[in-house]
Amino acid sequence: EAGVAQSPRYKIIEKRQSVAFWCNPISGHATLYWYQQILGQGPKLLIQFQNNGVVDDSQLPKDRFSAERLKGVDSTLKIQPAKLEDSAVYLCASSFDSPLHFGNGTRLTVT
Amino acid sequence: RKEVEQDPGPFNVPEGATVAFNCTYSNSASQSFFWYRQDCRKEPKLLMSVYSSGNEDGRFTAQLNRASQYISLLIRDSKLSDSATYLCVVSLYNQGGKLIFGQGTELSVKP
Numbered sequence: 001e002a003g004v005a006q007s008p009r010y011k012i013i014e015k016r017q018s019v020a021f022w023c024n025p026i027s028g029h030a031t032l033y034w035y036q037q038i039l040g041q042g043p044k045l046l047i048q049f050q051n052n053g054v055v056d057d058s059q060l061p062k063d064r065f066s067a068e069r070l071k072g073v074d075s076t077l078k079i080q081p082a083k084l085e086d087s088a089v090y091l092c093a094s095s096f097d098s099p100l101h102f103g104n105g106t107r108l109t110v111t
Numbered sequence: 112r113k114e115v116e117q118d119p120g121p122f123n124v125p126e127g128a129t130v131a132f133n134c135t136y137s138n139s140a141s142q143s144f145f146w147y148r149q150d151c152r153k154e155p156k157l158l159m160s161v162y163s164s165g166n167e168d169g170r171f172t173a174q175l176n177r178a179s180q181y182i183s184l185l186i187r188d189s190k191l192s193d194s195a196t197y198l199c200v201v202s203l204y205n206q207g208g209k210l211i212f213g214q215g216t217e218l219s220v221k222p
Contacts, residue, residue: 042212102154
């Protein structure tokens with residue numbers, strides 16, 4: 001089966017700029033997650049979708065981060081404006097029950 | 112206190128050594144438990160689930176102690192290819208199965 005697809009793989013932006021990441025989950029996976037992984041740390045959940053509804057966004061910095069999954073399939077994560085501390089790998093994952101299947105991630109560098 | 116805490120690394124061991132990773136979790140609502148493996152600059156991948164009775168997969172043995180809220184992973188006869196970061200993961204049944212990751216323990220197996 002095709003895995004979780006993410007793009008872009010790498011992104012370098014200056015602070016205060018905007019950036020968007022895209023994720024296409026595994027076909028049939030109703031649950032989609034965005035994680036942020038800072039170097040040397042484990043992944044931290046930003047937002048969890050069940051189909052196109054939000055299940056958990058308690059750790060999403062909503063003043064600058066937004067995410068949507070309009071048709072219950074693809075999802076986008078946006079940061080506006082970016083800060084230096086947003087430099088991290090943004091991982092998308094999907095699941096049908098357990099376990100999680102991760103995409104390759106987008107490595108964001110904010111300068 | 113972190114919800115999921117792992118041994119700080121890195122662990123540097125020779126080929127053929129036995130190495131054990133420990134993980135503790137603080138939330139008694141934790142329902143399911145996993146070990147993920149993450150290679151450098153790659154996404155996390157499921158290594159094995161952890162069952163109450165303990166389970167083994169080849170050279171890998173996982174143990175769970177619910178009373179002590181403790182999980183372990185034992186790797187026997189370690190190989191160079193085992194070098195990676197090992198992430199302890201717990202799922203919270205009262206938060207829609209939300210997965211919480213530990214910070215990871217890095218293993219380096221040397222010839």
